[in-house]
Amino acid sequence: MTVNPVPSAAFASDNAAPAHPAALDALVAANSGNVAPYGEDLLTEQTADAVRNAFESPGAEVLFALTGTAANIIALTGAVRPWELIICSDTAHIIVDEAGGVGRVSGATLATLPSRDGLLDPGQLDALIGGRGDVHRSQPRIVSITQCTERGRVWAPDAIAQFVDHAHRLGLLVHVDGARIGNAAAALNVSPLAAVGDADIVTVGGTKNGMLFGDAILVRRPEHFSGVKFVQKQIGHLPSKHRYVSAQFDALLRDDLWLRLAAHANDMATRLSAGLVALGHRLSCPTDANEVFVDLSDDVHAQLSRRYLLERPVTSAPTVRFVCAWSTTVGEVDAALATLAALPSEQ
Structure with missing residues (x-):
């Protein structure tokens, strides 16, 4: 029997991050x-x-x-x-x-x-x-x-x-x-x-x-x-x-530890945002800090949601939110981008 893995909360919210x-x-x-x-x-x-x-x-x-x-x-x-x-x-x-x-x-x-x-x-x-x-x-x-x-x-x-x-x-x-x-x-x-x-x-x-x-x-x-x-x-x-x-x-x-932690979260969002654009995805608004908003089709969103807990702020719209936190790693960002890259391209 195949057991589906529990989706990761890595990008669900900075509320999902551990305490420092x-x-x-x-x-x-x-x-x-x-x-x-x-x-x-x-x-x-x-x-x-x-x-x-x-x-x-x-x-x-x-x-x-x-x-x-x-x-x-x-x-x-x-x-x-x-x-x-x-x-x-x-x-x-x-x-x-x-x-x-x-x-x-x-x-x-x-x-x-x-x-x-x-x-x-x-x-x-x-x-x-x-x-x-x-x-x-x-x-x-x-x-x-x-x-x-x-x-x-x-x-x-x-x-x-x-x-x-x-x-x-x-x-x-x-x-x-x-x-x-x-x-x-x-x-x-x-x-x-x-x-x-x-x-x-x-x-x-x-x-x-x-x-x-x-x-x-x-x-x-x-x-x-x-x-x-x-x-x-x-x-x-x-x-x-x-x-x-x-x-x-x-x-x-x-x-100023709080500002250093915030800066790291922002840097991870910038890396994720640039990677999404490089893969051909459209950002629904600029990435200014630690949140990334990107438009994904229903099919891509559904497939990605098997791996990650992600929010659609407006369920009827294509925009999906990724949130990076103080604890987000380069490895997590690159793994998410690799997952997206492996999905069938949107037409």
Whole structure:
């Protein structure tokens, strides 16, 4: 009897990657003695300072959550009241992939703008602020953008600066969903602050970049987010044993390890992307960081799926997503390309 192998998750998602040894070592090192719970320990305080330093934001508050979805919910709910409006792109994780969590917890309305692979133009915001003061309309309060976008695109520093500045001129706050902010900073070869512009609040991804669990919330203008700590507690993301989240962030931020890990993931995606093009496949959007989007026929996708767990973001479209992580190897990339090369060519 022939047994079909279990498909590899090598390119399924950076969420499928293992934890980096430095994160594991940090957990073991933190697992000693009794310390104050709920983030009142010295390690959490030191790690919060490290996050502030990484983003050159000395006056910011720093919170930690167990998941990226929770981090986004905390950040956005802390900014809005139920009659207010959260603006985002049509591909935003907060509206496509978080099961309505932001809307349910905040009570606010989410409004989408058509995007170019998740990228928006500043002028698109203008039409949404005309209803200010009209009791019949949700009141625009905050705009959420993603860096890198859900289609793997990276906002260039000048583009994100212009967008954030324009939003501020319109009286809007700005949230950056930074689940892959390390990948963006590494791809752009700029500081993390340059990768988020003058955003008011940033969710900083850890899970996708080598941690077992955990994302951070950098509240750069605390005066606009007075409720974030209460939201964090209400939705169950103020861990009593906070040090185990903090320890991982501390390890990754030290000596810019998180940026080196992200740069490696980006390099593997670049190698994979170039190989796919060399084989005659069409990329559905440019490869800016660690995600590759390529159009494959149903037959090729079906055959490849016997070897790899791969996502089709829109099931009715031909685009297939490959994600590279800190742990992706040259051998894995080349093996995937060899598998594709051995399949019957598309006509």
